[in-house]
Amino acid sequence: MLCLLLTFMGCKIKPVFQNCRKVYDSYISLRMKGDKKNALINLNKAIDCDKENPRYIDEKINYLISLEEFSEAVKQLEILEKTNENYFKYYPLNGILNIRLGETKKGDTTLKRVYNNLKSNNFNKDNYNIFIYKVLLDAYFQNKDYAIEQILKTVKDNNFEKHHLDVIDHLHNLLKSNKSSNEVLYDFFQISIPHRYR
Numbered sequence: 001m002l003c004l005l006l007t008f009m010g011c012k013i014k015p016v017f018q019n020c021r022k023v024y025d026s027y028i029s030l031r032m033k034g035d036k037k038n039a040l041i042n043l044n045k046a047i048d049c050d051k052e053n054p055r056y057i058d059e060k061i062n063y064l065i066s067l068e069e070f071s072e073a074v075k076q077l078e079i080l081e082k083t084n085e086n087y088f089k090y091y092p093l094n095g096i097l098n099i100r101l102g103e104t105k106k107g108d109t110t111l112k113r114v115y116n117n118l119k120s121n122n123f124n125k126d127n128y129n130i131f132i133y134k135v136l137l138d139a140y141f142q143n144k145d146y147a148i149e150q151i152l153k154t155v156k157d158n159n160f161e162k163h164h165l166d167v168i169d170h171l172h173n174l175l176k177s178n179k180s181s182n183e184v185l186y187d188f189f190q191i192s193i194p195h196r197y198r
Contacts, residue, residue, distance in 0.1 A: 020049035024056060036067060061093070068192055070097050092133050096185045100194065115141055128164050135171060136188060140181045148175050 024046040030039035064073040077094045091114045099107030118134040139147035
């Protein structure tokens, strides 16, 4: 009733999410200008403004990775693990970042846990992300040829959407390249390759 009265009197009430979106848009603008410090400040404000929006925290993790702030990205992933029931999709990234940070045993343990879980799933076009993670980890734990076989078999047996096929094709090309399985993981998740691989 109060809202109706205020609206009738000409008072405009903006939903909170619109303000959050403005802060997020400001982050995007600052990022495009190369103002890393203020971009991250605005991104943190957007997250504080709309804690329920997983897109903002996903963006922060990706932005930290692009800045090569891998330790900070892992911290954000650990926060997500405690608060997000859909955290499973972040496990591969957490493992890969730990390997990138030189914590190979921790990263391998995380990836092995994910891989064992993924191996028990049957794949189809409806669980595309799980298929991608499994193929990446096939290459890491088995070998790249085995991963390529899995791609060819699964693509033949399923009718993937065009944009999914584009990603699968990109992954297939990475696996056919001379890159190591670690480099394939780094490249696919857009993590800079350590100097020892260059």
